[in-house]
Amino acid sequence: xxxxxxxxxDIRIRFNQGDQVVYGNGISKLLELTEKTHSIxxxxxxxxxxxxxxxxxxxxAEEHFQEPLLTRKIxxxxxxxxELTDFGKILLRQFQVLNNDVESYALKKMEEYFSEPISIKxxxx
Amino acid sequence: xxxxxxxxxDIRIRFNQGDQVVYGNGISKLLELTEKTHSIxxxxxxxxxxxxxxxxxxxxAEEHFQEPLLTRKIxxxxxxxxELTDFGKILLRQFQVLNNDVESYALKKMEEYFSEPISIKxxxx
Numbered sequence: 001x002x003x004x005x006x007x008x009x010d011i012r013i014r015f016n017q018g019d020q021v022v023y024g025n026g027i028s029k030l031l032e033l034t035e036k037t038h039s040i041x042x043x044x045x046x047x048x049x050x051x052x053x054x055x056x057x058x059x060x061a062e063e064h065f066q067e068p069l070l071t072r073k074i075x076x077x078x079x080x081x082x083e084l085t086d087f088g089k090i091l092l093r094q095f096q097v098l099n100n101d102v103e104s105y106a107l108k109k110m111e112e113y114f115s116e117p118i119s120i121k122x123x124x125x
Numbered sequence: 126x127x128x129x130x131x132x133x134x135d136i137r138i139r140f141n142q143g144d145q146v147v148y149g150n151g152i153s154k155l156l157e158l159t160e161k162t163h164s165i166x167x168x169x170x171x172x173x174x175x176x177x178x179x180x181x182x183x184x185x186a187e188e189h190f191q192e193p194l195l196t197r198k199i200x201x202x203x204x205x206x207x208e209l210t211d212f213g214k215i216l217l218r219q220f221q222v223l224n225n226d227v228e229s230y231a232l233k234k235m236e237e238y239f240s241e242p243i244s245i246k247x248x249x250x
Contacts, residue, residue, distance in 0.1 A: 001191075001192055002190075005189075007141060007142055007148075008140070008142070009139065011137070011139075012136070013136055014137075015132040015134055016132060017131075022132055023132075065127075065130065066126075066127060067126055091243055094242075097238050098235060101238070102234060105230050106138060106223070106227045113219050114219055114223070117215050118215055118216055118219055
C-alpha cells in the first residue's frame with residue numbers, strides 16, 4: 001500500500017423526480033454562466049455542451065418547478081440574450097450555498113475517514 | 126411558486142486522478158454486492174452493468190491504488206468466485222462511512238437551505 005494516495009475529489013448533488021433529473025451541478029453551472037455572460041448560448045459554449053442541450057436542461061427544470069428560470073430577449077439592439085428570472089436567481093443561490101457547504105464538509109470528512117489505514121490526500125486545484 | 130416541491134436527492138462522491146475516475150459510488154456498490162454474493166458476475170448483473178465493464182472498473186481502481194481489490198478464484202468445486210481482499214474491504218468501509226456521513230449532512234442542510242424562499246422537501250425512499 002502506498003503511504004498516501006493523491007486524488008482530486010468531486011461531489012455531485014442532484015434533485016430528481018422519478019427517473020428525471022430536475023436540478024444539479026450541471027444546470028447550476030449553466031445558470032451561473034448565463035448570469036455572468038447574459039447569454040445561455042455563451043454559457044453553453046463555455047461548458048462545451050450544445051445550445052439545444054442547454055435549452056433542454058433549462059426547460060426540464062422549468063417544467064418541474066413550474067416557473068421560468070430565464071427570460072429570453074429576442075433580437076433588439078444588442079441581439080438576443082438571457083437573464084435569470086428572480087426565481088432562477090434564488091434557486092441558483094440556494095443550491096450554491098448547499099453545494100459549497102456540503103463540499104467543504106466532505107473535504108473535511110475525507111481527511112478524517114481517509115487518514116488510516118488507507119490515506120488519501122485530496123489535491124483539488 | 127409552489128408552496129413546497131417534493132424531489133428525491135442523490136449525492137455522488139468521486140475520487141479522480143487527472144481525467145480518470147478512481148473510485149466512487151458505482152464501484153463502491155459493486156464491491157458491496159461482490160462481498161455479499163461472493164461473485165463479481167452476480168454483482169454486475171444485480172447492478173445492470175456488463176461483466177467486462179465491472180471488471181474494467183475494478184481493474185482501473187486497482188491500477189490507481191496499486192493494490193488488488195478482489196481475489197479471483199478460478200474453477201474449483203463451487204466454480205469461480207470473487208472475494209474482496211483486505212485492502213478492498215478497508216477501502217469499501219472507509220468510503221461507506223464517508224458517503225453515509227456526507228449524505229446525512231446534505232439531507233440535513235437541504236432542510237436548512239431549501240426552506241425558504243424556495244422550499245424543497247426530500248422524499249428519498
